Amino acid sequence: MVFKAFTLFLLFLPLAFFAQDSGKKERIGFREKLQTVPPGERLRLLDSLSGALDYDASAGYDSISDAAYRLALELDSVNKATELAADRIYFKNSIISLPDQGKAIYQNALKVFPKVTDNHAKGRLLLNAADSYYFLSETGEALKLYDSAGYFARQLENQRLNGFVNLYRGQLFEKLGNFNDAVTNYQKSLDIFEQVKDTFNIQGSLNSLAVIFAKNDFFDEANLYRKRSKVLAEKTQNYGSLVPLYFNQAYDYSLLNLHKQRIASLKKAAYYAKKSKYNDVFEPALLAAFTTAYAETDSLDLAKKYFDKLMSGPDYYRKEPNEIEFLYAKMSYNFAVNNLAEALEAGKAFESLAIKSGAFYENYRAKKALSKILKKLGRTGESQDYLLEYYQMRDSISSVKKVQNFTYLQTQYETEKKEQQIALQQKDIDLLNAKNKAQKQRITLGILISAILIVALFLWNSRRRAKQKQRTQQEFSHKLLVAQEEERSRLARELHDSLGQKLVLLKRRLIDQSDNEDDEQLADDSIKELRAITKSLHPASLDLNGFTAAVNALIRETEKNTKIRFETDINFVDDLVDRDRALHLYRMIQESINNMVKYSNTQVAQVIIKRDAKEIQVFIHDQGTGFDLNSDTFTSGLGMKTLRERSKLIGSKLSILSQLGKGSTVAISLPV
Numbered sequence: 088m089v090f091k092a093f094t095l096f097l098l099f100l101p102l103a104f105f106a107q108d109s110g111k112k113e114r115i116g117f118r119e120k121l122q123t124v125p126p127g128e129r130l131r132l133l134d135s136l137s138g139a140l141d142y143d144a145s146a147g148y149d150s151i152s153d154a155a156y157r158l159a160l161e162l163d164s165v166n167k168a169t170e171l172a173a174d175r176i177y178f179k180n181s182i183i184s185l186p187d188q189g190k191a192i193y194q195n196a197l198k199v200f201p202k203v204t205d206n207h208a209k210g211r212l213l214l215n216a217a218d219s220y221y222f223l224s225e226t227g228e229a230l231k232l233y234d235s236a237g238y239f240a241r242q243l244e245n246q247r248l249n250g251f252v253n254l255y256r257g258q259l260f261e262k263l264g265n266f267n268d269a270v271t272n273y274q275k276s277l278d279i280f281e282q283v284k285d286t287f288n289i290q291g292s293l294n295s296l297a298v299i300f301a302k303n304d305f306f307d308e309a310n311l312y313r314k315r316s317k318v319l320a321e322k323t324q325n326y327g328s329l330v331p332l333y334f335n336q337a338y339d340y341s342l343l344n345l346h347k348q349r350i351a352s353l354k355k356a357a358y359y360a361k362k363s364k365y366n367d368v369f370e371p372a373l374l375a376a377f378t379t380a381y382a383e384t385d386s387l388d389l390a391k392k393y394f395d396k397l398m399s400g401p402d403y404y405r406k407e408p409n410e411i412e413f414l415y416a417k418m419s420y421n422f423a424v425n426n427l428a429e430a431l432e433a434g435k436a437f438e439s440l441a442i443k444s445g446a447f448y449e450n451y452r453a454k455k456a457l458s459k460i461l462k463k464l465g466r467t468g469e470s471q472d473y474l475l476e477y478y479q480m481r482d483s484i485s486s487v488k489k490v491q492n493f494t495y496l497q498t499q500y501e502t503e504k505k506e507q508q509i510a511l512q513q514k515d516i517d518l519l520n521a522k523n524k525a526q527k528q529r530i531t532l533g534i535l536i537s538a539i540l541i542v543a544l545f546l547w548n549s550r551r552r553a554k555q556k557q558r559t560q561q562e563f564s565h566k567l568l569v570a571q572e573e574e575r576s577r578l579a580r581e582l583h584d585s586l587g588q589k590l591v592l593l594k595r596r597l598i599d600q601s602d603n604e605d606d607e608q609l610a611d612d613s614i615k616e617l618r619a620i621t622k623s624l625h626p627a628s629l630d631l632n633g634f635t636a637a638v639n640a641l642i643r644e645t646e647k648n649t650k651i652r653f654e655t656d657i658n659f660v661d662d663l664v665d666r667d668r669a670l671h672l673y674r675m676i677q678e679s680i681n682n683m684v685k686y687s688n689t690q691v692a693q694v695i696i697k698r699d700a701k702e703i704q705v706f707i708h709d710q711g712t713g714f715d716l717n718s719d720t721f722t723s724g725l726g727m728k729t730l731r732e733r734s735k736l737i738g739s740k741l742s743i744l745s746q747l748g749k750g751s752t753v754a755i756s757l758p759v
Contacts, residue, residue, distance in 0.1 A: 130158045134167065137174070142182050149178065166205040172196040173211035176219060184368060184403045186222035193219060210239035210248050214255070221259055222408040224444030229259055238718075247288075250279035254292055261299055264447025269299055290316045290328040294335065301339045302448060309339060326363040330356050334369075337376065346384045353377055371400065371409040375416035382416075382423035394420045411440050411449055415456075422460055431460050451480045626673060633661040634669040635696075638676060642694055649684055651709075657696045660703050663759040671733045672705070672757060675741075678730055679707045679753040687711025687751065698759075705755040713745045 124132070133155035140148040152175050159168035172192055179189035193216035203209055217232035233256045240249035257272030277292035293316035301309035313332055320328040333356035340349035353376055360369040374397040381390035397404055397416060405413045414437035421430035438453035440446075454477035461470035629637040635657060642653050664672065676694070683692060689711030697704045727743075730753075734741035738758060745751035 126158065126162055130155060130162060130164065130167065133158060134171065137171070142174075142178050144178075144183055149175075149183075152178065160199065165199045165202045166208055168199060169196060169203045169205065169208040169212050173208060173215050176212070176215040180215065180218045180222055182365070182368065184371075184408060186219040186408060189215065189219035190223060206239045206243050207245065207248070210236050210243065210245065213239065214248065214251055218255065221255070221262075224407070224440070224446070226259055226263060226445045230256070233259065246279050246283050247285060250276045250283070250285070250288060250292075253279065254288065254295065257295055261295070261302075262447070263445045264451075266299060266303060270296070273299065286319055286323055287325060287328065290319050290325065290332075293319075294328070294331055297332075298335050301335070301342070304342075306339055306343065326359045327365050329359040330363065330365075330369050332356075333359065334372065334376065337380070341380070341383070346380065350377075350380050350384075353380060371397070371404040372412050374400070374404070375409070375412040378416040379419040382419040385423065387423060390420050390423060411437065411444070411446065414440065415449075415452070418456060418460075422456075422463075427460060427464050431457070431464065434460055447480075451477065454480060626677075629670060629673055630666075634664060634673060635659050635661055637673055638694070638696065641673075641677060641680065645680055645684065650690060651684065651692050652690065654691070654693045655695070657694065658698045660696060660698050663698060663703055664757070668737045668757070671737045672703075672739070672755070675730055675733050675755060676705065676707065678726055682726060683707070683709045683711070683751070686714065689750065700759075702759055703755075703757045705753075705757070707753040708750065709752075710750045713747045713749050713751050715747060716743070716745055 133151060137148060137152040137155050140146045140151065142148055152171060156168060156171040156175060159165075159171055172195075176189040176192050179185045179192065193212065196212060200209070200212075213232050213236035217229045217236060220226070220229035220232060233252055237249060237252040237256075239245075240252055253272045254276035257269045257276065260266075260269035260272060273292055273295045277289065277296065280288040280292055293312045297309040297312035297316065300306075300312065313336060316328065316332055319325070320332065333352045337349045337352035337356065340346070340352060353373065356369075357373050357377075360366045360373060363369070374393050377393040378390055378397060381387070381393065394416065397413060403409060414433050418430050418433035418437055421427070421433060434453060434457045438450065438457060441449035441453050454473050458470045458473035458477060461467075461473060626637050626641070628640045632640075638657060639655070642655060645651065646653055661669070680692075680694075683689065687709045689709040692709045693706065695704075695706040695708075731741060734755070740756040742754040742756075743751070744754070
């Protein structure tokens with residue numbers, strides 16, 4: 088790769104002067120020369136030159152690649168245009184931190200997407216576009232695009248592209264607080280990059296695993312991954328990879344209250360950022376981290392120095408994708424210097440952005456910080472509310488940690504057992520080798536047998552560990568579903584019993600004390616909205632009226648709010664299912680109907696629930712557009728995963744049938 092870029096640089100060195108300040112005459116001469124060659128040759132020259140510049144913004148990469156992209160569109164060279172669009176989106180996202188411009192390029196490229204025949208170009212475009220949406224905190228669209236890019240990667244059997252999909256999906260799941268899926272994707276990306284010997288992205292996968300283990304308080308394990316990555320980065324002098332390694336290590340030290348080591352790690356990160364060619368990309372996050380570190384250690388002069396640099400820098404220092412770290416630094420600094428009103432404003436903005444982007448861990452940090460600020464302001468009640476939310480989120484993380492800890496210890500045990508078995512076999516081999524030379528033939532045969540046994544033992548052990556890992560992951564998913572329902576039910580009760588009663592009381596006071604009908608209407612709307620929220624969190628009718636009545640109520644509610652007309656044939660089955668199985672079966676029906684409303688475009692649907700001595704049979708059918716059962720969205724979508732997990736949890740059989748243009752059917756068979 089380096090040799091290719093260097094060769095192109097030599098070929099086009101005379102032409103590159105137009106992008107530098109070497110005089111107006113040379114720039115005009117280059118442009119005139121470009122106009123004299125045929126359009127196809129002009130496109131080839133521009134494409135080669137943009138590749139030689141290797142995303143160098145100072146050398147004019149942006150304008151050259153843009154010219155090449157526009158010319159490719161004019162020539163209807165859609166494959167080349169898509170390839171160039173993918174490069175430009177990467178440049179906007181990762182080099183100059185303007186993901187909104189990357190998103191705009193993608194949306195423009197969609198105009199010719201149906202005509203593109205190069206699946207590799209399609210996959211890269213979707214992958215880089217997904218990054219734009221990720222940086223803009225539009226996580227739902229980002230996940231869809233990552234899934235689509237994964238589809239093309241698998242079609243092409245392109246390991247590197249598939250590695251990137253898993254790495255970036257892992258980052259998205261980590262941001263959403265879905266640590267189990269994040270670790271699974273990171274491990275897949277590491278395996279893939281090790282197979283193709285991609286050192287740079289091996290480091291990225293290792294660093295991501297280090298971060299997520301540290302977030303779950305497995306600091307020793309995080310350091311093991313980080314050390315492996317440091318060795319690779321230092322060996323290859325990949326300074327850009329060392330920056331996030333030391334940056335994230337500093338964050339680990341902050342969690343452990345080792346602030347001297349924290350600041351030392353940040354200084355190393357800043358040192359390697361300056362040695363890399365991406366200092367402009369790293370600098371906003373580093374300035375924010377230094378501001379926060381010095382503010383939290385009462386080094387206020389140094390905190391002010393870095394905060395002033397953050398405030399006086401370019402706009403992108405304080406906007407996406409750097410906005411969330413900037414807000415945290417602003418909050419920390421103002422809290423340290425006792426500007427509590429500004430600290431509260433920044434903290435609220437930080438919390439709002441974390442919630443909007445679905446950033447679970449940042450939302451978790453926000454609760455604790457806001458509790459401290461409000462307490463210092465004397466607003467004790469609000470402070471305690473935030474502290475309660477913080478502890479609830481911490482408890483939810485802790486429950487995930489317990490399952491992860493079990494998985495980790497189990498893996499460690501299996502690994503040590505395998506190593507002991509191999510060591511025992513090796514001792515036997517050494518003893519055989521030490522025997523008389525006259526027994527050489529017998530020893531050779533013994534070695535061969537031992538080797539076969541080792542391989543057989545290793546394969547057997549690997550399969551056993553894989554099955555154990557699969558069982559552990561299934562148990563983890565089941566526990567998460569149960570915990571989720573319990574938490575939803577608890578929140579619904581608390582909202583109804585506490586906030587609901589207060590709103591009713593408030594409405595009565597308004598009726599007694601005010602003649603303003605708008606105030607009364609506002610109170611009524613608030614009560615209705617609260618009831619809708621509690622109903623979505625937990626279906627109260629399921630507890631009050633039973634499963635069959637709750638399903639009928641769900642169908643009536645859907646008919647009321649959509650244009651779909653339902654035909655129903657629902658037997659009474661409450662006596663055949665206990666509360667837990669009824670809840671999960673209700674959720675499966677609810678998810679199926681929600682998917683129908685979102686995607687089917689149907690006007691007529693059927694819901695049938697039949698019973699006999701052996702089982703309950705549920706059929707949900709629509710006459711809508713249908714979908715491709717082999718599509719990436721169907722096979723890996725979160726909704727479908729949840730349906731399958733709930734089906735396993737209650738021991739039912741789930742079947743989904745669909746055909747484009749002929750509707751869809753979800754069939755559930757539950758033994759009784």
